[in-house]
Amino acid sequence: MSTPPIAELTDRAREIFRLVVEGYLDRGQPVGSKTLASDSTVNLSPASIRAVLSDLEAHGLLSAPHTSAGRMPTESGLRLFVDGMMRVSEPNAEERAAIEGRLSDSGPIEQALEQTSAILSDISGAAGMVLVPTREAKLAQFSLVNLGQGRVLAVLVSEDGSIENRVIELGGSLAPSVLEQASNYITARLAGRTLAEANAAIGAEIKSGKSQLDSASRNLVERGLAVLSEDAAQRPVLIVRGQANLLDDAAMQDIERVRSLIEDLESKQSVAELLESAREAEATRIFIGSENRLFALSGSSVIASPYRDREGRVVGVLGVIGPTRLNYARVIPMIDLTARSLGKLIG
Incomplete structure (x- = not known):
């Protein structure tokens, strides 16, 4: 059954339909003919109202739950109301x-x-x-801080001021020069890029052999970016x-x-x-x-x-x-x- 456009409904049917939908949305309960008849804007007898309700139900706009004599809008009726009849209430x-x-x-x-x-x-x-x-934030600074006992703290500062930090378990100690080289490398070359762009750029540079990082620093850079990227990907x-x-x-x-x-x-x-x-x-x-x-x-x-x-x-x-x-x-x-x-x- 196709739903009729608003223009095909009579003025009386439109008004009854509007009152049923608004009453249902307001109270969450089907609306009956007695309730409609008590509305001062409706100048119809309960019998006439019931006839209109039956017509609207036949059009697929209203339904009558078996537990109630009242009517409530169908999904098609709600769509018709929202698209063509709803009176929006702007925030004060x-x-x-x-x-x-x-x-x-x-x-x-x-x-x-x-x-x-x-x-x-x-x-x-x-x-x-x-x-x-x-949209990922752009990188501003990347630092690696030695926590001792084979652990390093990776700190990522974005241009918007947000800070991410994660602990990397190395299983062994690293010289301070390694941490400094890795930190300076990322900050100097990858600032202004997103984390995903940073990973792609550094991966390409290392793969091409153009990176000036030694083996220890390169491994630390890759692990630092990887742990931050993995965490971001797993967030809900x-x-x-x-x-x-x-x-x-x-x-x-x-x-x-x-x-x-x-x-x-x-x-x-x-x-x-x-x-x-x-x-x-x-x-x-x-x-x-x-x-x-x-x-x-x-x-x-x-x-x-x-x-x-x-x-x-x-x-x-x-x-x-x-x-x-x-x-x-x-x-x-x-x-x-x-x-x-x-x-x-x-x-």
Whole structure:
């Protein structure tokens, strides 16, 4: 059954449909004809309302759960509402200040990403998600510090001020001159490149025999860059906060759906791939239920928006995941605001 466009619905049908969807999104419960009849904007008898509801159900826009005489929107109905009828509620000055304040006080970018996920969870009442920036920081300085007992500390300072350090187990001691040569070599030749670029460049130079490093220094350089690169590759790319919000009273009535949703979130790689699909979007993307195969069983919705650095380049995606009864009109502009606020912190 094809879903009719908004223009094919009568004014009366559109108004009844809007009230059902908004009532469902607000309370999480099906909306009945008696509730609609009590609305001052509806000048129809309960019998006439029931006839309209039946027509909307026949069009595939509403459904009637067997446990209730009321109606709730189908996924097709929600899509029609979100795309053509939703009245967006822009954040007010207080909400803007609260979001921007929480982010500006969050410290290093890693903490800002964590805070962003928590903010998204708070404003949506669902789970907040942040796909971390994929653009690697440029190197500024690399140092190797002797810790004694066959251990060396590799310290990487990036142009954005972030610091990475990892301990390398050597199994034997090295002369101070070896540490100095290796440190100076990387800082002098590879500054301004990403870690991946640094690895590629040094590997090519060593392979070609053009490197002036002796055997001990060369081994130390390779091990130092390798341990930092391996650690970066293993970090989770997706931060999720607020899963407990998914376990509300309404959700517990459909425990299988909740279980399926939690399992989806545990598979971070699949969710990350979904968010990646929103990276090139010009505006916020909305995935409702089975529109995406990942959530065909859990019947969940995802609202995702790319965020940019100060130069306007897309560096990641953030959003929320929750039941299809999310308050789209409120959450969508709040996500847009959060994306812009986070972008101001990323150089």
